[in-house]
Every structure is written in structure tokens, then in C-alpha cells.
Amino acid sequence: MLHHIDELGVRLVVVAFTPPESLVGYQRRQRLDHLLVLSDPDRRAYEAFGLGRGSVVRVWLDPRVWARYVRLVARGWRPEPAHQDTRQLGGDVLIDSDGHIEWIYRSRGPEDRPSLEQIRHAVDEPRADNSAGR
DSSP: OHHHHHHTTOOOEEEEOSOGGGHHHHHHHTTOTTSEEEEOTTOHHHHHTTOOBOOHIIIIIOHHHHHHHHHHHHTTOOOOOOOSOTTBOOEEEEEOTTSOEEEEEEOSSTTOOOOHHHHHHHHHHHHHHHHHTO
């Protein structure tokens, strides 16, 4: 999906709660070497964007999570021991060039990610609003 993000004309930045000294290893393990990855070990951005923590049941026992892992393994992904808080939920945030938050997608579980179509719509919607107001 990352190569499709370029088509949207946006810059992708990853914020991880990995400590700065571990960031290079995190980028390599996650195959994010080509992206800007920022360290937020105190999770201030996570808190500011309302990204919560999942329950043990939702994160480890939910069939949707296991189904996603099975699909990833089938595509060649190999799991490794957890290096961080596995219950911290992520999300996707679109921020315009002026620093205004345009859209937030708060994941409900580790497998819950917005589709490319949802992201495309979120990117295009503010642009349509702005062009209509001109």
C-alpha cells in the first residue's frame, strides 16, 4: 500500500514509540528505511491524537487479529518477538501543510487499518472543500 500513498501527493511520516536509540533497528524490521520515522517514547502524539490501548482479549485473542497474521505469513512475513507494548493501538492522521488536523483514523485493534480508498477519500475531501471555497 505504501507505493499507492505516493499517488495521493502526500508525505508519509511514521511516529513510533520506539526509543531513539532503537529507531534504526525498528525501521529495518518494519521495512520503513525509505520513510521519515519519528520517535515518541512518551507517547505524547498517541495521547494527543486519542490513540488508546487495546485490551488483552482484543489484541491477542480476537479472530480478526489472527486472520490478519495468517494472511501476512502467507505473503512471506515472519513474526518475531514483540519489542514493544503490543496493546498500544495506532492510527492514521492527515495534517495539512499549515499544521491543521484534517482527519484521524483510530485503530480499534492491531489489524484495523484504513483502506487505501478511505485514505484517498480523506485526502481528497479537504481539497474539494478548499477548492469549492475559492
